Amino acid sequence: MYINAIAHYVPSEDVANEYFERNGLTDEWIFQRTGIRNRKKASQEENTNTMAYQAIDQALEILPYPINEVDLIIGATYSPFDTVGTLSHYIQQKYQIDDAVALTVSSACSSFVNAVEIVEGYFATNKATKALIIASEHNTAYSNDLDPISGHLWGDGASVLFLSKERIGEDDAKILEVYTRGHGNIGKGPKGVCLRPRNGGIVMPHGKDVFINAIHYMTKATFTVLERHNLSPQDIKYLIPHQANARIINNVLRNLDLPPEKGVMNIENLGNTGCASTPIALSQIYDQLESNDYSVITVFGGGYSSGAVLIRKC
Amino acid sequence: MYINAIAHYVPSEDVANEYFERNGLTDEWIFQRTGIRNRKKASQEENTNTMAYQAIDQALEILPYPINEVDLIIGATYSPFDTVGTLSHYIQQKYQIDDAVALTVSSACSSFVNAVEIVEGYFATNKATKALIIASEHNTAYSNDLDPISGHLWGDGASVLFLSKERIGEDDAKILEVYTRGHGNIGKGPKGVCLRPRNGGIVMPHGKDVFINAIHYMTKATFTVLERHNLSPQDIKYLIPHQANARIINNVLRNLDLPPEKGVMNIENLGNTGCASTPIALSQIYDQLESNDYSVITVFGGGYSSGAVLIRKC
Numbered sequence: 001m002y003i004n005a006i007a008h009y010v011p012s013e014d015v016a017n018e019y020f021e022r023n024g025l026t027d028e029w030i031f032q033r034t035g036i037r038n039r040k041k042a043s044q045e046e047n048t049n050t051m052a053y054q055a056i057d058q059a060l061e062i063l064p065y066p067i068n069e070v071d072l073i074i075g076a077t078y079s080p081f082d083t084v085g086t087l088s089h090y091i092q093q094k095y096q097i098d099d100a101v102a103l104t105v106s107s108a109c110s111s112f113v114n115a116v117e118i119v120e121g122y123f124a125t126n127k128a129t130k131a132l133i134i135a136s137e138h139n140t141a142y143s144n145d146l147d148p149i150s151g152h153l154w155g156d157g158a159s160v161l162f163l164s165k166e167r168i169g170e171d172d173a174k175i176l177e178v179y180t181r182g183h184g185n186i187g188k189g190p191k192g193v194c195l196r197p198r199n200g201g202i203v204m205p206h207g208k209d210v211f212i213n214a215i216h217y218m219t220k221a222t223f224t225v226l227e228r229h230n231l232s233p234q235d236i237k238y239l240i241p242h243q244a245n246a247r248i249i250n251n252v253l254r255n256l257d258l259p260p261e262k263g264v265m266n267i268e269n270l271g272n273t274g275c276a277s278t279p280i281a282l283s284q285i286y287d288q289l290e291s292n293d294y295s296v297i298t299v300f301g302g303g304y305s306s307g308a309v310l311i312r313k314c
Numbered sequence: 315m316y317i318n319a320i321a322h323y324v325p326s327e328d329v330a331n332e333y334f335e336r337n338g339l340t341d342e343w344i345f346q347r348t349g350i351r352n353r354k355k356a357s358q359e360e361n362t363n364t365m366a367y368q369a370i371d372q373a374l375e376i377l378p379y380p381i382n383e384v385d386l387i388i389g390a391t392y393s394p395f396d397t398v399g400t401l402s403h404y405i406q407q408k409y410q411i412d413d414a415v416a417l418t419v420s421s422a423c424s425s426f427v428n429a430v431e432i433v434e435g436y437f438a439t440n441k442a443t444k445a446l447i448i449a450s451e452h453n454t455a456y457s458n459d460l461d462p463i464s465g466h467l468w469g470d471g472a473s474v475l476f477l478s479k480e481r482i483g484e485d486d487a488k489i490l491e492v493y494t495r496g497h498g499n500i501g502k503g504p505k506g507v508c509l510r511p512r513n514g515g516i517v518m519p520h521g522k523d524v525f526i527n528a529i530h531y532m533t534k535a536t537f538t539v540l541e542r543h544n545l546s547p548q549d550i551k552y553l554i555p556h557q558a559n560a561r562i563i564n565n566v567l568r569n570l571d572l573p574p575e576k577g578v579m580n581i582e583n584l585g586n587t588g589c590a591s592t593p594i595a596l597s598q599i600y601d602q603l604e605s606n607d608y609s610v611i612t613v614f615g616g617g618y619s620s621g622a623v624l625i626r627k628c
Contacts, residue, residue: 078398082509084516084616089619090498100496107402121436127431181413197397
């Protein structure tokens with residue numbers, strides 16, 4: 001499958017580390033432990049859906065076909081505005097996309113990669129030929145910024161990818177491989193990071209367990225997609241890791257024997273934007289990709305969950 | 315793909331129509347308009363996940379292989395306990411299912427049928443060979459029983475299906491066809507039924523719009539899966555419709571020219587159990603299916619969304 005267009009949106013409001021001095025945390029303490037200096041916060045008028053519209057409106061400027069040719073709409077989010085009228089259905093309404101499959105998926109911060117794998121399945125059965133994946137997280141709607149353990153980690157944002165079964169444009173990128181795994185059975189599993197809508201918001205009671213497993217499984221997922229194509233980490237131009245913590249990313253780069261400049265990071269300015277973090281990062285560097293450049297997206301998230309996507313620019 | 319095992323669970327606590335006299339509603343008024351006399355309510359100790367365990371424990375008594383052979387776990391719910399450590403990940407932890415894909419999907423009351431279609435895709439790409447779909451709804455955690463418009467509609471429950479790519483048992487049923495569509499672009503779309511975790515719970519501000527579209531699209535989805543196999547409604551033993559309202563079901567049966575006894579109903583005793591309603595109903599009549607009997611599941615849900623599954627007992 002091929003990426004035909006990609007775009008992202010982050011809200012305009014900045015929340016700098018200084019805001020969290022109320023929790024007894026300093027700018028340097030937060031930055032050293034997480035790599036975060038700033039995060040973006042949706043306004044009162046914004047939510048998971050409106051951020052998605054902003055990203056899609058950006059993509060429409062470069063999309064090489066009318067949006068109503070899309071026949072598969074997948075929302076990816078763990079911070080939904082509505083779980084019945086889901087993100088995908090709001091997109092279908094907003095852009096009047098008739099005759100499409102629509103669903104919304106969560107596997108925490110891995111949701112975007114799971115969405116890519118679902119698209120792969122629909123393309124394999126010929127039940128869809130053009131897909132829209134919209135990853136959008138409204139973390140600040142569910143996080144408690146007075147939580148000294150994880151309140152300072154989260155940011156808001158959205159990113160959209162338009163995918164086709166067959167190549168459409170000269171500038172398309174080919175998705176060569178996608179891999180996902182659930183890891184509910186390892187470590188603290190689904191209790192490592194929680195978002196219980198009826199029992200508090202986002203909390204991360206087991207940060208160390210997340211940290212250790214994220215490094216292991218993001219490394220493993222990267223090797224998995226590369227080895228299936230007889231590639232090594234040195235063949236890739238960019239590693240696009242989930243943006244949960246700069247120290248996790250640096251450890252993964254070290255495990256892959258990759259220099260820091262090959263790792264794409266937006267966490268310093270955006271915080272952890274959940275499952276939107278890797279498609280936002282891909283969108284940010286997309287114009288730097290040249291023909292035959294390989295990139296790998298690698299993720300680890302609550303659940304636990306992991307996955308990777310191998311991409312080659314056409 | 316084949317159904318290898320199916321089971322369901324509903325909580326023990328009954329909430330009869332008399333409970334809703336506090337909203338100015340009588341037993342007869344509710345029954346005439348909805349077909350509901352009673353619904354089941356999860357206890358304080360229960361939630362979306364624990365009901366799922368109960369259903370799975372039932373299925374394990376008949377499952378012809380160890381549960382850890384499952385390589386794809388799909389949760390289906392719009393009433394999640396946790397959106398980060400999702401239903402599928404809790405199942406993976408509880409039953410120690412290693413090396414499996416895990417994700418949770420929502421397309422409202424159509425989520426179960428969308429999950430079946432996702433399994434179809436994973437089987438097509440050979441990325442999975444044995445799948446577990448767990449549909450579980452904890453409606454009473456999100457509904458307001460003092461809401462006179464829709465508070466009396468909802469019940470709790472869960473159902474599990476184990477599916478394999480190849481036939482495993484003599485008693486398997488074959489899924490011949492699955493079809494889904496989003497309908498965010500018609501009528502009130504995602505505003506017809508809402509569950510906004512950060513802004514109230516389940517509400518149904520546009521019941522009439524839901525009613526009309528449910529009849530139309532449940533009929534259409536049924537014809538779609540039948541026509542793809544050159545079958546007519548008269549060829550099926552059971553129609554298993556989403557249990558939102560007995561009058562919707564009766565209208566669909568009439569549109570299909572089917573007698574009432576061909577429509578499976580559990581709404582009188584269980585209320586609307588969301589996306590779990592059709593797999594619960596299938597589980598309830600599963601032992602009555604004989605070799606070569608056809609059944610059709612047909613659903614309509616918030617979003618809007620619709621879908622159907624054509625099943626033939628082996």
